[in-house]
Amino acid sequence: MTNKASVELDDRELLSAFEAAAISFGLEFEKGDSKKANRAYARCEAIQAEIHRRGSSMVGCLIELLDAPLPWVQYLAAAYTLDVEPNKAAAVLRKLKDTPMALGVAAFTTLRAWEMKRVQIN
Amino acid sequence: MRMLLPTIRLQVCASAYKFTGEERDAESGNDYMSARYFASSMGRFLSPDIVGGDLSNPQSLNRYTYVLNNPLFWTDPSGFQEQVRTGSSCGNVGTLDNPVIQCSSPPPAPSGGGNSSDSGVDSELPTSNPDEQAVAASLSGSGSVSAGQELGGGLVQGGLDMAGLIPGPIGMGANIASAGMSLYNGHYGAAALSFAFALPVVGQLGADAHAAFEAGEIGYRSFDAFKAAYGAAGEGMQWHHIVGQFSSNVERFGPGAIHDMENMVAVPKDLHFQINGHYSSKLPGLGGQTVREWLAPQSFQAQRDYGLQVLRNYGIIP
Numbered sequence: 093m094t095n096k097a098s099v100e101l102d103d104r105e106l107l108s109a110f111e112a113a114a115i116s117f118g119l120e121f122e123k124g125d126s127k128k129a130n131r132a133y134a135r136c137e138a139i140q141a142e143i144h145r146r147g148s149s150m151v152g153c154l155i156e157l158l159d160a161p162l163p164w165v166q167y168l169a170a171a172y173t174l175d176v177e178p179n180k181a182a183a184v185l186r187k188l189k190d191t192p193m194a195l196g197v198a199a200f201t202t203l204r205a206w207e208m209k210r211v212q213i214n
Numbered sequence: 215m216r217m218l219l220p221t222i223r224l225q226v227c228a229s230a231y232k233f234t235g236e237e238r239d240a241e242s243g244n245d246y247m248s249a250r251y252f253a254s255s256m257g258r259f260l261s262p263d264i265v266g267g268d269l270s271n272p273q274s275l276n277r278y279t280y281v282l283n284n285p286l287f288w289t290d291p292s293g294f295q296e297q298v299r300t301g302s303s304c305g306n307v308g309t310l311d312n313p314v315i316q317c318s319s320p321p322p323a324p325s326g327g328g329n330s331s332d333s334g335v336d337s338e339l340p341t342s343n344p345d346e347q348a349v350a351a352s353l354s355g356s357g358s359v360s361a362g363q364e365l366g367g368g369l370v371q372g373g374l375d376m377a378g379l380i381p382g383p384i385g386m387g388a389n390i391a392s393a394g395m396s397l398y399n400g401h402y403g404a405a406a407l408s409f410a411f412a413l414p415v416v417g418q419l420g421a422d423a424h425a426a427f428e429a430g431e432i433g434y435r436s437f438d439a440f441k442a443a444y445g446a447a448g449e450g451m452q453w454h455h456i457v458g459q460f461s462s463n464v465e466r467f468g469p470g471a472i473h474d475m476e477n478m479v480a481v482p483k484d485l486h487f488q489i490n491g492h493y494s495s496k497l498p499g500l501g502g503q504t505v506r507e508w509l510a511p512q513s514f515q516a517q518r519d520y521g522l523q524v525l526r527n528y529g530i531i532p
Contacts, residue, residue: 124487124492126504129495130494133495133496133497136498168498192528193527196527197524197528201499202497
């Protein structure tokens with residue numbers, strides 16, 4: 093799928109685009125190619141913003157991706173649902189942080205950043 | 215240029231016999247190597263090599279390092295002398311405690327420059343050819359400094375240190391000269407201690423502090439100065455800063471804390487590339503920052519804890 097603007101995609105296409113962007117991000121992050129990883133990350137950010145903008149039904153679809161078979165999709169779905177489904181999303185990140193190499197590091201980092209924010213708020 | 219690299223596979227080992235098959239003291243966590251104890255947590259011996267070094271091989275002059283900083287190809291069961299790892303001719307299987315090597319090149323000779331290709335991303339010189347390194351250094355402006363390039367070199371300073379043991383004005387003069395050389399070479403800790411030795415009143419205090427410096431408890435002015443003292447990380451390895459050496463960290467914590475053996479770990483080059491890529495990447499939850507930017511305002515300890523966790527995830531440390 094080409095990088096069509098998120099707003100132009102229908103709901104189903106948007107979720108597919110999210111999965112594709114998550115996989116792309118994971119591949120580049122695993123390779124250590126930060127430039128490409130950051131481009132893929134920007135795409136993930138844009139898509140997740142559009143998902144949240146469309147409302148609760150689409151956010152619900154994002155929450156369903158916490159059970160996706162691909163771990164990088166799980167990771168990004170969890171990262172972007174921490175505020176709306178904190179228990180389940182944090183549980184997914186805790187499970188993923190024990191994964192070796194890049195995925196574990198990413199999950200650990202996002203979880204730590206989220207916990208630090210919670211401490212600051214409280 | 216993509217180099218063929220050794221691959222290390224890691225597995226959990228609950229045996230009391232750990233690094234190179236030597237017995238680990240359960241209480242201290244140190245490995246018994248006949249003549250000396252080896253601290254696997256620091257990657258170095260706890261006492262100096264009584265055999266001493268070879269002036270033609272700068273790596274051997276650091277009497278606390280293990281097998282010329284090249285444990286992939288050498289072993290030291292006696293605690294006195296490195297020897298070729300038996301059965302290390304590629305394809306073996308082992309753990310971090312018993313590293314396993316799959317390689318496509320013969321082991322380097324233990325003399326001279328066999329260990330001189332350190333090129334941390336911090337100061338990348340991706341070649342083991344000295345000429346290419348010189349060109350790369352001049353192009354990058356990093357100017358990696360070898361021990362032999364330092365003012366006076368180790369031999370002269372070693373002589374001054376010996377002369378410094380002579381009581382009276384000769385010893386005092388030698389210590390002051392040695393301190394000046396250390397200062398020039400960026401070894402602030404050594405410089406201060408040599409000055410301290412020049413004062414008769416400090417006596418044992420100075421000796422203890424000097425031992426602390428020799429043990430790597432006081433860091434260096436720059437990464438180049440660190441590498442000049444410790445040499446390369448080993449064949450196919452690069453030094454990695456656990457707490458990053460970015461400018462705000464150097465300003466906040468001081469170069470001594472950053473360029474210190476306590477803050478360094480040798481990492482296989484390919485993994486080092488991935489780890490550095492990780493620090494330059496953006497991740498959800500970091501407010502649009504890269505990991506490095508997100509870490510920057512955090513405390514030294516928080517950054518260190520994070521860095522150690524990253525190394526665990528990548529299987530570098532247990």
